[in-house]
Amino acid sequence: MCIRLYLANGxxxxxxxxxxxxxxxxxxxxxxxxxxxxxxxxxxxxxxGGSQGMGKSVAQQLARKGANVMIAARxxxxxxxxxxxxxxxxxxxxxxxxxxxxDLTNPTEAVRLISETTExxxxxxxxxxxxxxxxxxxxxxxxTPVERLKEQMxxxxxxxxxxxxxxxxxxxxxxSAEKQAPSPSSDLPRHIIFTSSVVAFYPIVGxxxxxxxxxxxxxxxxxxxxxxxxxxxxxxxxxxxxxxxIFGEAFDEENRVKPNITKKLEEEDGGxxxxxxxxxxxxxxxxxxxxxxxxxxxxxxMKGGMLGAxxxxxxGVVDTLVAWVVxxxxxxxxxxxxxxxxxxxxxxxxxxxxRI
Numbered sequence: 001m002c003i004r005l006y007l008a009n010g011x012x013x014x015x016x017x018x019x020x021x022x023x024x025x026x027x028x029x030x031x032x033x034x035x036x037x038x039x040x041x042x043x044x045x046x047x048x049g050g051s052q053g054m055g056k057s058v059a060q061q062l063a064r065k066g067a068n069v070m071i072a073a074r075x076x077x078x079x080x081x082x083x084x085x086x087x088x089x090x091x092x093x094x095x096x097x098x099x100x101x102x103d104l105t106n107p108t109e110a111v112r113l114i115s116e117t118t119e120x121x122x123x124x125x126x127x128x129x130x131x132x133x134x135x136x137x138x139x140x141x142x143x144t145p146v147e148r149l150k151e152q153m154x155x156x157x158x159x160x161x162x163x164x165x166x167x168x169x170x171x172x173x174x175x176s177a178e179k180q181a182p183s184p185s186s187d188l189p190r191h192i193i194f195t196s197s198v199v200a201f202y203p204i205v206g207x208x209x210x211x212x213x214x215x216x217x218x219x220x221x222x223x224x225x226x227x228x229x230x231x232x233x234x235x236x237x238x239x240x241x242x243x244x245x246i247f248g249e250a251f252d253e254e255n256r257v258k259p260n261i262t263k264k265l266e267e268e269d270g271g272x273x274x275x276x277x278x279x280x281x282x283x284x285x286x287x288x289x290x291x292x293x294x295x296x297x298x299x300x301x302m303k304g305g306m307l308g309a310x311x312x313x314x315x316g317v318v319d320t321l322v323a324w325v326v327x328x329x330x331x332x333x334x335x336x337x338x339x340x341x342x343x344x345x346x347x348x349x350x351x352x353x354x355r356i
Contacts, residue, residue, distance in 0.1 A: 043188075044068040044096075046117050046126040048104055048163055049133030051078035053248050054195070056085070057278035058130060063089040068096040070117050070126065073133065076101045104133055105154040110162035114170050125170040130193040131160040134213075135250065138258040141208035149209050156213035160194055161220060167192065168224075172231050189235035193285065194221045198244045198293065201302040205341055206262030218242075222310050225290060237290075241281045242303065244295040245271035261344045265337065270295070289313040305330045 045062050049055035050071025059069050063086050071086065073079050079099040087097050098120055102109040118125045134156040137148055171190050196217040203211035221240040228236045245251065245266065255263070272280075277294045284292035290311045293299025304322035312319040 042068070043127045044070065044117075044121045044124070045128040045130065046070045046072065046113075046167075047130045047132055048072045048113075048159065049131070049195075050086075050099070051075060051082040053132075053250050054243065054246055054274045054277050054281075055130075055132035056082045057274040058132060058281065059086045060089045061275075061278050061282055063087070063095065063097070064091055066091040066095065067128075068121070070098050070100065070120065072100045072102050072104070072113055074101060074103055104159035104163055107158075107162040107165075110159075110166045113163065114166040118170065125167065125174070127188070128191045128193070129163060129167045130195070131163055132195045133159045134195065136197075136207075136210045136254050138206045138210060138254055138262055139208075140206060140259055144209045152209045153213045153216070156210070157216040157220075160217055164192055164194070164220070164224070168228075168236065171236060189237050191237045191239065191285075192224075194218075194238070194240040196221075196240050196242050198242050198295070198299055198302050200242060201306040204262065204265050204337065206259045206265075218310075221291075225311055239285055239290055239292065241277075241284070241292045241294065242299060243272070243277045243281075244293075244299060245269050246277050247271050247273050260348075261341060264344065265340065269298070284313075287313075301326050301329070 043066075045059075045067045047055050047059050047062075047069065048071075050059045050069075051073035055071070055073070059071050059082070063069055069086055071079060071082060073082075076099075079101060083097055083099050090097070100113055100116055102113045104110050104113065114125065135152070136156075137144070137152060139148075194217050197211070197214040199207050199211040200214040200218045203215075218240060221238050225238045228238060251271070272295060280294035281292055284294075290313060291303060291307075292313075293303050300322055304319060305326035307319060307323055
């Protein structure tokens with residue numbers, strides 16, 4: 001059996017399995033695949049929102065798999081601390097790590113991020129881009145300043161859309177300099193990974209400033225999933241991760257402003273650590289899944305109830321069966337949730353918004 005090995009100078013050679021260094025992939029990667037190839041040496045992965053929470057955990061787990069990692073966020077101090085923790089997870093000494101401070105709600109900053117990442121990566125665009133940047137401000141709609149509504153769209157949707165636009169242009173309409181510098185993994189498809197939320201499937205009271213921005217990400221990823229078939233070789237694969245509650249600093253900040261009714265409705269969610277979310281996300285990506293939930297059966301059910309025309313994972317059998325069951329169950333669940341909200345409003349309506 002021949003294992004196709006791609007070299008940094010753009011050349012490739014075929015080696016037998018015995019000739020491969022220890023720890024290298026034991027199957028051919030000479031043909032594009034929908035699967036996320038995370039064990040291919042030399043891959044560079046850019047992660048936005050990589051200074052804390054899920055983004056940082058993703059970066060650490062990818063470092064353990066041997067990737068070169070670039071992280072981006074706004075705060076330099078947090079980036080510096082995170083980078084040291086990520087470096088400590090490196091699988092091999094040859095791996096490279098770096099950070100860039102950028103405000104990705106500005107489209108020119110997204111272009112700069114891709115440009116500087118490409119320059120750092122020996123004039124080769126990153127192989128994989130994972131958009132984790134974002135924030136949540138769960139408040140009741142009429143109590144939310146209009147400016148905050150825009151901030152949530154900028155932070156969650158536009159930061160991802162701007163980065164996706166910049167990197168897709170770099171991959172699909174490269175400059176002459178980029179064309180002259182083939183990637184060691186140039187025969188593998190590129191991957192862009194968005195981070196949405198389960199509230200894109202089933203929004204609940206208190207997330208009206210936040211859930212529209214995450215639903216917009218889901219719609220963008222669905223559209224790009226079809227549009228990118230226009231560019232078949234080597235191809236770009238689109239994935240979206242839908243976490244639920246993620247414990248950590250951001251979650252604590254959310255709870256300081258979150259309405260009590262929202263906390264009540266979330267009681268059965270349970271939540272996950274950032275490491276658990278990152279691990280579940282990578283597991284789905286390595287299987288080639290396009291839409292990935294991280295919180296077990298609950299997440300699968302929430303996704304099943306709102307798939308619409310989205311691509312099903314694998315052959316689509318499991319997703320379709322779940323959708324049939326959820327189509328019935330969701331009628332009961334929605335009535336129950338509405339009843340709880342109505343009852344809560346009747347009890348606390350005159351008790352001040354802090355009680356709601």
